[in-house]
Amino acid sequence: MVNRMQENGAILSTRDLNLYYGEKHALIDVSIDIRPNTVTALIGPSGCGKSTLLRCFNRMNDLVGGVRTNGECLFKGKNIYAKEVDVVGLRKKIGMVFQKPNPFPKSIYENIAYGPRIHGIKNKKALDEIVEKSLKSAALWDEVSDRLHEPAMGLSGGQQQRLCIARTLSVEPEIILMDEPCSALDPIATSKIEDLMIELKENYTVIVVTHNMQQAARVSDETGFMYLGKLVEFGDTVQIFERPREELTNNYVTGRFG
Amino acid sequence: MTGLWEILIRGLWFCTAIVAVVAVFFILFFLVRDAGPIFSAVGLETFLGGAVWNPTGSPPAYGTFPLIAGTLLVTLGAMLFATPLGIGSALYLSELASGRVKAVVKPAIELLAGIPSVVFGFFGLVVLTNWIRVGFDVPSGESWLAGSILLGVMALPTIISVSEDAISAVPREFKEGSLAVGATHWQTIRGVIVPSALSGITAALILGMGRAIGETMAVMMVTGNAAIIPDPVFDVLSPVRTLTGTLGIEMGEVAVGSAHYHALFGVAMVLLVITLIVNVCAMLITERLREKTTASAAARHRILSAETAERLLRSSGLLVIALLAGVLWVVAGPCTTLIALAALAAVYGIRERISQRHVQHVAFGFIFISILIVLLILGIILYDIISHGLPALSWEFLTQPPRNLGREGGIFPAIIGTLYLVGGAILVALPIGVGAAIYLTEYTREGPVTKIIRSGVDLLNGTPSIVFGLFGFAFLVLFLGFGVSLLAGLITLGLMVLPTIIRTTEEALRSVPDALREGSFALGATKWQTIQRAVLPPALPGILTGTILSIGRAAGETAPILFTAVVFSRRLLPGSLSDPVMALPYHLFILSTNVPGAEQNQYGTALVLLLLVIGVYLVAIVIRSHYRKTVTW
Ligand SMILES: Nc1ncnc2c1ncn2[C@@H]1O[C@H](COP(=O)(O)OP(=O)(O)OP(=O)(O)O)[C@@H](O)[C@H]1O
Ligand SMILES: [Mg+2]
Numbered sequence: 001m002v003n004r005m006q007e008n009g010a011i012l013s014t015r016d017l018n019l020y021y022g023e024k025h026a027l028i029d030v031s032i033d034i035r036p037n038t039v040t041a042l043i044g045p046s047g048c049g050k051s052t053l054l055r056c057f058n059r060m061n062d063l064v065g066g067v068r069t070n071g072e073c074l075f076k077g078k079n080i081y082a083k084e085v086d087v088v089g090l091r092k093k094i095g096m097v098f099q100k101p102n103p104f105p106k107s108i109y110e111n112i113a114y115g116p117r118i119h120g121i122k123n124k125k126a127l128d129e130i131v132e133k134s135l136k137s138a139a140l141w142d143e144v145s146d147r148l149h150e151p152a153m154g155l156s157g158g159q160q161q162r163l164c165i166a167r168t169l170s171v172e173p174e175i176i177l178m179d180e181p182c183s184a185l186d187p188i189a190t191s192k193i194e195d196l197m198i199e200l201k202e203n204y205t206v207i208v209v210t211h212n213m214q215q216a217a218r219v220s221d222e223t224g225f226m227y228l229g230k231l232v233e234f235g236d237t238v239q240i241f242e243r244p245r246e247e248l249t250n251n252y253v254t255g256r257f258g
Numbered sequence: 259m260t261g262l263w264e265i266l267i268r269g270l271w272f273c274t275a276i277v278a279v280v281a282v283f284f285i286l287f288f289l290v291r292d293a294g295p296i297f298s299a300v301g302l303e304t305f306l307g308g309a310v311w312n313p314t315g316s317p318p319a320y321g322t323f324p325l326i327a328g329t330l331l332v333t334l335g336a337m338l339f340a341t342p343l344g345i346g347s348a349l350y351l352s353e354l355a356s357g358r359v360k361a362v363v364k365p366a367i368e369l370l371a372g373i374p375s376v377v378f379g380f381f382g383l384v385v386l387t388n389w390i391r392v393g394f395d396v397p398s399g400e401s402w403l404a405g406s407i408l409l410g411v412m413a414l415p416t417i418i419s420v421s422e423d424a425i426s427a428v429p430r431e432f433k434e435g436s437l438a439v440g441a442t443h444w445q446t447i448r449g450v451i452v453p454s455a456l457s458g459i460t461a462a463l464i465l466g467m468g469r470a471i472g473e474t475m476a477v478m479m480v481t482g483n484a485a486i487i488p489d490p491v492f493d494v495l496s497p498v499r500t501l502t503g504t505l506g507i508e509m510g511e512v513a514v515g516s517a518h519y520h521a522l523f524g525v526a527m528v529l530l531v532i533t534l535i536v537n538v539c540a541m542l543i544t545e546r547l548r549e550k551t552t553a554s555a556a557a558r559h560r561i562l563s564a565e566t567a568e569r570l571l572r573s574s575g576l577l578v579i580a581l582l583a584g585v586l587w588v589v590a591g592p593c594t595t596l597i598a599l600a601a602l603a604a605v606y607g608i609r610e611r612i613s614q615r616h617v618q619h620v621a622f623g624f625i626f627i628s629i630l631i632v633l634l635i636l637g638i639i640l641y642d643i644i645s646h647g648l649p650a651l652s653w654e655f656l657t658q659p660p661r662n663l664g665r666e667g668g669i670f671p672a673i674i675g676t677l678y679l680v681g682g683a684i685l686v687a688l689p690i691g692v693g694a695a696i697y698l699t700e701y702t703r704e705g706p707v708t709k710i711i712r713s714g715v716d717l718l719n720g721t722p723s724i725v726f727g728l729f730g731f732a733f734l735v736l737f738l739g740f741g742v743s744l745l746a747g748l749i750t751l752g753l754m755v756l757p758t759i760i761r762t763t764e765e766a767l768r769s770v771p772d773a774l775r776e777g778s779f780a781l782g783a784t785k786w787q788t789i790q791r792a793v794l795p796p797a798l799p800g801i802l803t804g805t806i807l808s809i810g811r812a813a814g815e816t817a818p819i820l821f822t823a824v825v826f827s828r829r830l831l832p833g834s835l836s837d838p839v840m841a842l843p844y845h846l847f848i849l850s851t852n853v854p855g856a857e858q859n860q861y862g863t864a865l866v867l868l869l870l871v872i873g874v875y876l877v878a879i880v881i882r883s884h885y886r887k888t889v890t891w
Contacts, residue, residue, distance in 0.1 A: 058438065065357070088614070092440025102431035104450050114449060115439035120610075164435065171439050 010074075011036040011205055012057060012094075012175060017071035019052060019061065026052045028229040029071070034175075034222075039197055039206040041220035041237065043213065045252070048226045050209040051099075054177050057207065058094040059087050075175075092119065095168035099180040101160035103152035103167070108144050111152045111163055115171040130170055138166035139196055158189025165196065169204075176200060178208040182215065194219050213253060217241050225249045267786045268701055274693030278760065279714035281753050285721065288732045289530065293523035296320060305524055311485040311499075313508070313518040320521045322528055324485045328402075328498035329471060329532070332481065335406025335494065336413055336470045338581065341463060343410070344417030346628025348459075351418070352425040353447060354625060363629065365879060370636050371415035372875040373868065374814025376843040379479035380850050380864050381639050382408040384857075387480055394589055396495050400482035403494040403589075408476050411635055413466035418632070420465055424458020425451060444618035457543050464540040472533050472722030474502040474817040475843070479851060483507060492584040501529040502817075505724050509821050514736065526728045530721065537720035640868075647865025650858045656866070660827065664849050665856040669863055674831050675744075675839030676870070679823060680812045682748030683755060688805060690752075691759030698760075699767040700789055719757035723817040726754045730822035745835040747823020754818050755808035762807065766800020767793060799885035806878035814871045816843035842867045 010033035019027035026049050034040050042050045055061045056073055059080060072079045080090055092115075103111050112131040121127060131148070135141040140162040144155070152163055161181055168176055178197070182190040197206050197219045210216050216223055217237060224234040225248070233240060233249045244250040297305060300320050308321015347367070351360055386407060387399030428451050436446040452459070482497025485504070489496070504525055512519045579602070586595045658668035694711070702708050730750030740746040770793050778792040794801075824844040832839045846863045849856045 060434065060438070063434070063437070086615075088440050088442050090440075091438055096434075096438040098431060098434060098438075100431060102429070102435040104432055104435065105454050114436070115441075118436075118439065118441045118445050118449065167435070167439060 008033055009036070010034055011076060012207075013074045014053075014056070015072040015074070017053075017056060017073055018069070019049075019056060020068045021064065022066045026229050027056070030229075030231045032224060032231055032234055034205060034207060036174075036205050037201050037203075038221040039201050039208060039219050041216035041223045042207065042209045042226060043211070043216050043223060043252070044226035044232075046211075049229045050226055051179050053226070053231075054096075054179055054207060054209050057175070057177055058091050058096055060091075060096065062087065092171050093173050094175045094177060095171065095173035097161070097164050097168055097176065097178040097181050099183055101157055101164050101184065103155070103160050103163050105151070105153060107149045108152050108155070108163060109148040111167050112170045115167060119171060134166040134170040135163075137169050137200070138162045139192060139199075140166055156189070158185045158192060161185060161189070161193060162196070165193070169200075173204065175205045175207065178206065180209050180211060183211065190215070213241075213255075225252060227252075264784055264786055268697075271693045271697035271701060274690045275697040275711050277690050278694060278718050278756060279711055281756070282714045282717045282721075284733060285725065285729045286530075288729055288737070289523055289527050289725070292520055292732050293527045294520070296517060296520035296524045299517060299520075305521075306528070309487075311504070313521055318517065320517070320524075322501070322525055324487050325499055325501045325504050325525065326528065326532075327487050328481070328485070329500040329502070329529075331402055331488065331491075331498055332405040332409060332477060332500055333467055333470045335402060336409035337463065337467055338578065339407055339410030340413045340417055340466060340470075342624075343628045343632055344414050344462070344466065345421060345459060346625045347414070347418045347632050348421035348425055348462075349447060349452075350625050350629040351422045353443070353451070354622065363633070366633060366636060367415050367418055368879070369872060369875070370411070370632075371419075372810055372814075372872055373639065374816075374843055374871055375412065375473055376475045376479075376814070376816045376847050377643065377864050377868055378408055378412055378639075379476035380846055380860065381642060382476060382480035383850055384860070385638075385642055390495070394495055398482065398497070400480055400497055401495045402481065402488060402498045405477045405481035405498065405500070406494070408480055409470040409473055412473060412476060413470045414632060416469050417462045417466040420462035421455070421459045424455040424462065427458065428454045442614050442618045444621045445614065448621075457546060461540050461543040464536055464543065468533055468536045468540065468720055471536060472502065472529070472720075472724070474506045474722065474724040475847060478503040478506045479847070490588070492581070493588050494585055495589065501525050501532075502722060502724050505529070505728065506817060506820065509728065509731070523728065523732070526725050530725055533720055533722055534717070537716070541716060643861060643864050643868055646857075646861040647868075650862025651865065655859075655862055660845075660859075663827070663853050663856070664845065664859055665853060666859070669840075669842065669845060669859070669866065671831055672840040672842045672845040672863070673866065675824070676813055676842045676867075678744055678832060678839060679747050679751055679819060679841055680809055682744065683751035683812045684805060684809060686749055686752030687756045687759050687808065691756050691804075692763050692801060694756075694760050695763035695767060696789060699764050700785070700793065715757045715760050718753070719761075723754055723815055724820075726750050726818040727820050727822060730818060735822055741836060742821070742823060742825070742838045743836045744823055744832050744839050747819040747839065747841075750818045750822050751812045751815065754815065755812050758808045758811065759804050762804025763797070763801045766797040766804070769800065770796050799881055803878045803882050806874055806881070810871045810874040810878070813874065814843060814867065816841075816847055819844065842870070 012034040014030050014032050017027055017030040018025070030049075030053060032053075042053065044050055052061065056069065057075075057080075061067045061069070069081055073081055075090065075094065078085070104114065106114070109131055112134050113127045116127060116130050121130070132141065132145075135144065140159060143159060144163075152160065155163060161184070165176075165181075182193050185193065194215060197208060200206055201221075208216075208220065220237045222235065223237045223240040225232045225240065225244075225246075227248055233244060233246045235245075240249060241253050244253060300308075305320055305322055306326070307323055308319060309323050310319040310321045311324055312319040351363060355363060382404055383400075387401070387404050390396070390399030390401060390404055392399075432450045432454055433446055436450045437443070441449060477500050481499060481503060483499045483503050484497040485499040486496070488494070488498060505522055508518070509522055512522060583595055583599060586598060655668040656673065657670050659671050660669060661667035694715075698708055698711060727750065730746055730753075734740045734746035734749055735742055774792045774796065775788055778788040783791065819841055823839055824841045825838045826840070826845070826848045842863060846860065846867060849860045849863060
């Protein structure tokens with residue numbers, strides 16, 4: 001098992017992953033390899049299974065009733081769907097940022113301190129440091145450093161989303177999953193988050209679902225195109241956008257779709 | 259011509275809408291009028307602070323302090339009992355139960371809400387107090403403890419359903435956000451879900467508390483009714499007497515116009531003020547909750563910091579532990595108490611070393627136990643009454659008048675009396691309630707007028723049923739000269755269920771989409787034509803459900819008819835509206851408190867009453883689920 005990771009250098013990979021929502025076959029034989037310290041984009045038309053695949057990576061789909069998964073999903077060579085896996089520990093290592101910013105109805109500080117506290121850090125000074133570091137990494141520190149104890153709900157949408165990114169960073173994950181993180185944001189907030197993604201890949205591995213083709217082209221190193229539950233094509237971003245091997249991919253990235 | 263007609267109709271609905279406000283005003287007026295003399299005679303300070311309540315002694319003493327203390331102690335005990343069970347069950351239903359389990363458990367808990375309070379009281383009297391007497395080896399089980407347990411059980415449905423709504427309303431995103439940073443499900447519940455639902459849960463607790471404070475029959479039947487303050491103060495096995503109990507016991511025997519009579523109205527005022535405070539608190543909290551759901555409003559509120567919340571939780575936790583330790587000390591002795599405290603301290607000492615997974619197991623274990631206890635209580639009550647009551651049921655029992663003080667014979671006049679009372683109450687409340695709801699939803703925009711009317715309805719809704727009884731006695735029986743009669747009883751009951759009808763009808767009307775109204779207006783229909791043809795028909799199931807729930811409530815209530823309509827023994831059916839009647843709840847009350855040796859017929863009466871009320875509720879549940887399935891907009 002461990003060898004496989006060393007073979008292809010992937011931090012996260014799936015092998016013939018299938019997922020069913022009851023009768024609905026939502027992921028079909030998906031095999032993908034995500035390399036560490038890259039940004040990977042998942043694109044495809046609405047309903048093709050991008051969010052579903054992303055939520056497989058941190059087992060968020062466990063929350064939905066009637067979901068069946070088979071095939072392998074390997075994180076550092078270990079199947080995360082194996083029986084003995086500690087889902088909670090897994091989610092600490094694979095963080096997630098959601099489409100709609102979802103800060104808790106607590107203060108800015110408490111939002112970030114929540115994760116570390118959960119994992120047993122009580123020391124006030126240590127928490128302060130984590131909060132500052134996370135907010136800095138999420139490029140939000142300068143905007144909120146003087147109002148840490150005000151409600152997070154009072155931030156703008158873009159700020160809220162960066163706060164959620166900071167919250168994710170606070171528990172020092174290895175992989176960050178982002179599901180259309182900019183779809184609720186204006187262009188300026190969007191470009192801030194895009195810059196952030198590129199910065200983050202230095203220390204983390206980022207996987208981002210997006211509907212925005214320019215965004216995928218700008219930020220990602222590799223891109224996967226999905227259609228009707230299948231991963232149609234996966235490869236270098238430049239190649240996917242300029243010389244797609246599949247007709248379907250070509251139609252989609254050139255906007256001649258449907 | 260149509261114009262005039264429209265105006266008349268509008269005026270009519272306005273009048274019905276004002277009834278609730280007028281009723282509140284009248285209730286207050288008659289209470290104050292009849293309570294006034296006692297305040298001027300003994301002074302407010304002595305009345306509230308006096309340590310002795312002995313209105314029939316010589317000289318009589320009118321200190322309500324022991325009664326207020328009794329009410330507060332019984333309520334406190336009930337909340338200590340019901341809060342963990344209620345929140346645990348709500349968490350179970352909203353977070354842990356699968357859809358199928360929930361579909362069974364939720365109606366079961368609604369069933370608990372449908373059991374009439376006199377049936378609870380009966381169960382408490384014949385079963386619970388016995389258990390306490392034997393279990394703690396005391397001469398009598400009629401005690402603070404019995405009252406608290408019973409009231410706690412009665413408050414549970416309110417607490418569970420309101421907090422479950424609040425917890426389920428917490429956005430899924432919060433939960434996902436917490437799980438995504440590697441929190442366990444329990445950590446998520448504790449750290450995000452419960453804090454987000456805190457105002458709703460608090461409102462639920464306060465509403466449950468209001469229910470407990472205002473309850474009469476059940477408390478009166480199991481608390482022993484000695485107007486003393488327990489000594490030591492946490493001696494839960496001591497008898498106590500509540501404000502409501504005092505009214506229930508003494509009002510029937512008092513000479514009208516005596517100082518004692520006025521003192522009882524004073525007691526009712528104290529009771530009303532306490533429930534008013536409680537209900538206003540609940541109202542303010544739910545209002546804040548409603549505001550909070552809009553994000554911009556949320557931004558304006560400064561939020562409790564986690565440290566303050568933590569500190570609050572910790573100190574209230576310590577308080578609860580201290581109280582429980584006190585109780586344990588009394589009922590189980592110092593040795594057990596010390597051992598329990600030591601065990602607690604030991605767990606606290608090693609808490610850092612317990613893995614989160616184990617913490618979650620333990621927490622979910624407690625949640626599971628709480629729902630099991632609630633269901634067990636329901637099961638025991640139903641089993642006890644059904645198994646003992648079935649042998650009493652016979653054709654003769656249902657169709658004959660009682661003989662030998664109800665020990666033999668049947669309960670026919672009581673069944674008929676209850677049907678008359680309930681039917682009459684609905685005839686009074688339905689047109690007024692539906693009219694008021696139509697006025698509130700269809701004819702006005704939200705403004706000062708609707709606000710006043712709504713507050714009136716809310717106040718009426720929060721008024722303890724025994725206060726309705728007193729009002730009916732002072733206003734209808736005496737002032738209007740109706741005497742103890744069917745008429746006085748049905749008007750009192752009608753007033754009591756009015757808020758339920760107004761609220762459910764309003765809800766039903768509001769769920770009718772505006773498109774239907776606009777469609778009708780576009781065809782040139784007038785306002786009233788539109789309401790008649792386009793709005794009322796689709797709202798009918800909702801109105802029907804509200805009406806049926808009111809029927810159930812009216813059928814089970816005892817306190818409002820206690821002094822206005824009922825007599826214990828009457829072979830004849832009422833010939834006119836001015837005759838007094840028999841009624842099932844009252845019959846059960848007298849049989850179980852005043853007639854020794856009537857066990858069989860007690861259980862029979864309890865079962866008939868239970869079946870009647872639960873049958874009525876089941877019809878409501880069936881109608882609701884039927885229309886939920888078929889009506890789609
Ligand atoms: N909880 C669920 N139950 C049943 N079917 C579901 C559920 N969630 C998603 N699906 C179905 O699975 C398929 C994939 O959904 P998914 O949300 O992954 O699509 P997506 O590519 O993220 O779409 P979008 O771009 O619109 O977000 C869709 O057909 C959807 O209807
Ligand atoms: Mg999606």
